[in-house]
Amino acid sequence: MSERLTAVTMPKWGLAMSEGKLTAWLAANGGKVTAGEPLVEIETSKISNEYEAPSSGVLLRQVVGVGETVAVGDILGVIGAAAAAETEVDAFVAKFHAEFVPPPPSDDGSGGEIYQTIQVDGRLVRYQQAGGGEATPLLLIHGFGGDLNNWLFNQIPLSAGRPVYALDLPGHGGSEKSLPGPAVDDLAAFVGSFLRALEIERVHLVGHSLGGAIALALALAEPARIRSLTLIAPAGLGPEINMAYIDGFVAAERRKELKPVVEMLFADPAVASREMIDEILAYKRLDGVTAALRQITAACFGGAGQAGRLNEVTMPVQAIWGERDAIIPAAHAKAVARHHLLPGAGHMVHMEAAAAVNALISDFLILAD
Amino acid sequence: MSKKSYRQAINEALAQEMRRDPTVIIMGEDIAGGQGAAGENDAWGGVLGVTKGLYGEFGGTRVLDTPITESAYVGAAVGAAASGLRPVAELMFVDFMGVCFDQMLNQAAKFRYMFGGKATTPVVIRAMYGAGFRAASQHSQCLYPMFTHVPGLKVVLPSSPYDAKGLLIQAIRDDDPVIFLEHKAMYDETGEVPDEPYAIPFGEAKVTREGKDATIVAFGRMVKFAGLAAETLAREGIACTVIDPRTTSPLDLDTILESVEETGRLVVVDESNPRCNMATDISAQVVQQAFRALKAPIGMVCPPHTPVPFSPALEDVYIPSPERIAEAVRAVMK
Numbered sequence: 103m104s105e106r107l108t109a110v111t112m113p114k115w116g117l118a119m120s121e122g123k124l125t126a127w128l129a130a131n132g133g134k135v136t137a138g139e140p141l142v143e144i145e146t147s148k149i150s151n152e153y154e155a156p157s158s159g160v161l162l163r164q165v166v167g168v169g170e171t172v173a174v175g176d177i178l179g180v181i182g183a184a185a186a187a188e189t190e191v192d193a194f195v196a197k198f199h200a201e202f203v204p205p206p207p208s209d210d211g212s213g214g215e216i217y218q219t220i221q222v223d224g225r226l227v228r229y230q231q232a233g234g235g236e237a238t239p240l241l242l243i244h245g246f247g248g249d250l251n252n253w254l255f256n257q258i259p260l261s262a263g264r265p266v267y268a269l270d271l272p273g274h275g276g277s278e279k280s281l282p283g284p285a286v287d288d289l290a291a292f293v294g295s296f297l298r299a300l301e302i303e304r305v306h307l308v309g310h311s312l313g314g315a316i317a318l319a320l321a322l323a324e325p326a327r328i329r330s331l332t333l334i335a336p337a338g339l340g341p342e343i344n345m346a347y348i349d350g351f352v353a354a355e356r357r358k359e360l361k362p363v364v365e366m367l368f369a370d371p372a373v374a375s376r377e378m379i380d381e382i383l384a385y386k387r388l389d390g391v392t393a394a395l396r397q398i399t400a401a402c403f404g405g406a407g408q409a410g411r412l413n414e415v416t417m418p419v420q421a422i423w424g425e426r427d428a429i430i431p432a433a434h435a436k437a438v439a440r441h442h443l444l445p446g447a448g449h450m451v452h453m454e455a456a457a458a459v460n461a462l463i464s465d466f467l468i469l470a471d
Numbered sequence: 472m473s474k475k476s477y478r479q480a481i482n483e484a485l486a487q488e489m490r491r492d493p494t495v496i497i498m499g500e501d502i503a504g505g506q507g508a509a510g511e512n513d514a515w516g517g518v519l520g521v522t523k524g525l526y527g528e529f530g531g532t533r534v535l536d537t538p539i540t541e542s543a544y545v546g547a548a549v550g551a552a553a554s555g556l557r558p559v560a561e562l563m564f565v566d567f568m569g570v571c572f573d574q575m576l577n578q579a580a581k582f583r584y585m586f587g588g589k590a591t592t593p594v595v596i597r598a599m600y601g602a603g604f605r606a607a608s609q610h611s612q613c614l615y616p617m618f619t620h621v622p623g624l625k626v627v628l629p630s631s632p633y634d635a636k637g638l639l640i641q642a643i644r645d646d647d648p649v650i651f652l653e654h655k656a657m658y659d660e661t662g663e664v665p666d667e668p669y670a671i672p673f674g675e676a677k678v679t680r681e682g683k684d685a686t687i688v689a690f691g692r693m694v695k696f697a698g699l700a701a702e703t704l705a706r707e708g709i710a711c712t713v714i715d716p717r718t719t720s721p722l723d724l725d726t727i728l729e730s731v732e733e734t735g736r737l738v739v740v741d742e743s744n745p746r747c748n749m750a751t752d753i754s755a756q757v758v759q760q761a762f763r764a765l766k767a768p769i770g771m772v773c774p775p776h777t778p779v780p781f782s783p784a785l786e787d788v789y790i791p792s793p794e795r796i797a798e799a800v801r802a803v804m805k
Contacts (some may be wrong), residue, residue: 279667355672356672356675357675358725376678376681380677384633384665384669387637387669387670387671388665388667388668388669389667389668389669389670390667
C-alpha cells in the first residue's frame with residue numbers, strides 16, 4: 103500500500119451510529135483538499151453534518167457516491183499527496199475493501215450496551231463510556247436542557263488512549279428527573295459523587311454552558327481530583343445570558359415554538375433539524391423535566407457568576423467559544439487567559455466546529471496529563 | 472428507553488397513570504377476567520390482552536369488569552367523570568358505539584358547554600378500530616369521522632407505540648372527553664418507548680418525513696403505509712413529506728397548509744369510508760385556505776363506500792395499500 107494515499111472513512115458519530123449516508127461531496131475528483139476543512143456531508147438517523155478531510159492533498163477518488171449508505175469505517179474516498187496512477191488508486195481501494203470488516207450492528211434499543219446506568223446518592227444516572235487505556239480519564243458535562251448525545255462528534259475522537267465518560271445531569275436525558283438541588287454547587291457536588299461511584303480518582307473535565315459552570319464549581323470544590331478544565335461557552339463568567347433563549351426553551355411545548363429557540367444555539371440554523379427538534383421535544387415531554395428546568399433556571403442563571411474565583415483555580419484551564427454565540431457572549435472568554443474564539447460557530451461550538459474543538463482539547467490534555 | 476409493542480405502550484400508560492393518580496379507574500368487558508376464563512380474575516386482560524396485569528396491581532375497585540351493556544357502563548363512566556373520577560372505559564370494538572352513542576355525543580360532549588364551563592368530563596373511551604383482522608363488517612370499521620364531527624369530543628389515532636403511550640397519558644390528564652382509537656392490526660408493532668411517563672399534546676401533527684415534491688397526510692395505520700409508499704417514490708425521484716396529524720379533533724391544519732404551500736401537491740390517505748371522512752374534510756379545508764398553492768387536484772386514497780368484506784381476498788383489496796398511495800402521488804405529480 104502506498105504511503106502517499108490516505109483513505110477517507112465513514113466517521114462514527116456517537117456510540118449508536120453503525121452506518122451513515124453520504125449526502126454531498128464538497129470537493130471534486132482531482133480537486134485540492136485541506137486537512138480539517140469540510141470534505142463531505144454525512145447524514146445519520148440522528149443528524150446531518152459536514153466531515154473534514156483527514157489530510158491535505160488531492161482528492162484522487164470519490165469511492166462512494168451521493169446518496170449511498172455505508173458502514174462506519176468503510177472507505178468514502180482517497181486523498182493523495184499528489185496525483186497518482188489510476189491503477190495505484192484501484193489497488194488501494196481494492197485492498198481496503200478486502201481488509202475491511204464492518205463493525206457489528208449497534209444497539210437497536212433491545213438491550214444493547216450503548217448506555218450504562220449507575221445509582222449515585224440514590225438517584226439513577228445514565229452515562230456512556232468510550233475508549234479506555236492508561237491516560238487520565240476525561241468527563242464531558244453537557245449544558246442546560248442537553249444530554250450526553252450533545253458530545254456525539256467529540257466523545258469518540260477524544261477517546262484515543264483514554265476513557266471518556268459523558269453523563270446526563272440530573273433532570274436531563276435518561277437520568278432521574280428530580281434534582282439533588284438546583285444550584286450549580288449542588289449539581290457539581292453530584293457530579294463529584296458520580297465520579298466517586300465510578301471510582302475515578304483523577305479526571306480532566308470538559309463542560310459546556312451550564313456544564314462549564316458545574317465543571318468550574320467542581321474544580322474549586324475538589325481541586326486535587328481535577329487535572330484540567332476545558333470550559334466551552336461556560337455560563338457564569340459574566341452576568342449576561344440570553345434569557346429569551348432559556349425562558350423560550352423551558353416554555354416551548356410544540357415544535358413550532360421550540361424550533362426558533364433551538365436555532366439560536368447554532369450559527370447555521372439549518373443544523374437544528376426536524377429530528378433534533380423532535381428529540382428535544384420528546385425529552386421535554388417526560389414527566390418532571392419542565393419542573394427541573396424551571397428550578398435550575400431560577401437557581402443558576404442571572405446571578406453574579408464565578409469569574410471572580412477563576413484565580414483560585416490551580417489546574418490548567420482553557421476556554422473555547424464560538425464567535426457567533428447568541429446565548430452567552432464570546433467576550434466572556436477574556437476572563438480566561440488561555441482562550442480560543444472559533445469563527446463561524448455558535449453556542450454549540452463543539453458540534454459546529456467539532457474538529458477544531460477536538461484538536462484544542464486533545465492538545466491541551468497532552469500538556470496537562 | 473426500550474423497544475415496546477403498541478399493546479405494551481398502552482398498558483404502560485394505563486398502569487403509570489393509575490399509579491400517579493388514584494382517581495383513574497378502568498372499566499369494560501373482560502378487561503379483568505377475559506375470554507374463556509373460568510371465573511379467575513386477570514386471566515386475559517381484554518380480548519387482545521391490552522389491560523393484562525392491571526387487575527392484579529390495582530384490584531377490583533379500580534379495574535371494573537362490566538357486563539355486556541355498553542349503554543350502561545359508558546354512561547356510568549361519563550357520570551363518574553362528571554363527578555370527580557378519571558375513568559377509562561373500553562368499548563372493545565368501536566363498532567359497538569351504536570348502542571352507547573347518546574352517552575358520548577349528547578352527554579359527555581355537551582356538559583362543559585351546557586353548564587357554562589363549570590363542569591368537566593375527563594373520561595377516555597378506548598376502542599379498537601380498523602380492517603385487516605378478518606373480523607367482518609361489524610368489527611372492522613373506522614368511524615372516527617363520526618366522533619370528529621361532534622364538537623366537544625377529542626379524537627386520537629396513535630400511529631406508533633411512542634405516540635400511543637404519550638397520547639393516552641395526555642388523554643387521561645385531559646379535562647375533556649377523549650375518544651382514543653387503537654388500530655387492532657398494530658398491537659404487535661414495536662418501537663422505542665421511554666420507560667418514564669410523558670404526555671404528547673393534542674393538535675400537533677408529527678412530520679415523519681420531509682420532501683419537497685408532494686405532501687401525504689395519513690392517519691393511524693395508514694401512516695406506516697404512507698411511509699412505505701414514500702420510500703418507493705424516493706427511489707423514483709419523488710420526495711414526499713408525510714404528515715400524521717395524530718388527532719383528528721383538534722386537527723393541526725397549520726402543519727398541513729404549510730407543507731402544501733411548499734409542495735403544491737397533496738394526497739390524503741384515510742382508512743375510513745370515503746363519504747364525509749377525514750380525506751374530504753382536509754381536502755375541503757386546504758382548497759379553501761391554500762387553493763392558489765395547489766398545482767394539481769388533491770388525491771384521496773380511501774376504501775370503497777361499502778362495508779368491510781369478510782372475504783380475506785376482498786378485505787385485502789378494500790384496505791388502502793402502499794401501492795395505491797404511491798400511485799395516487801404519481802397521479803398528482805403529472
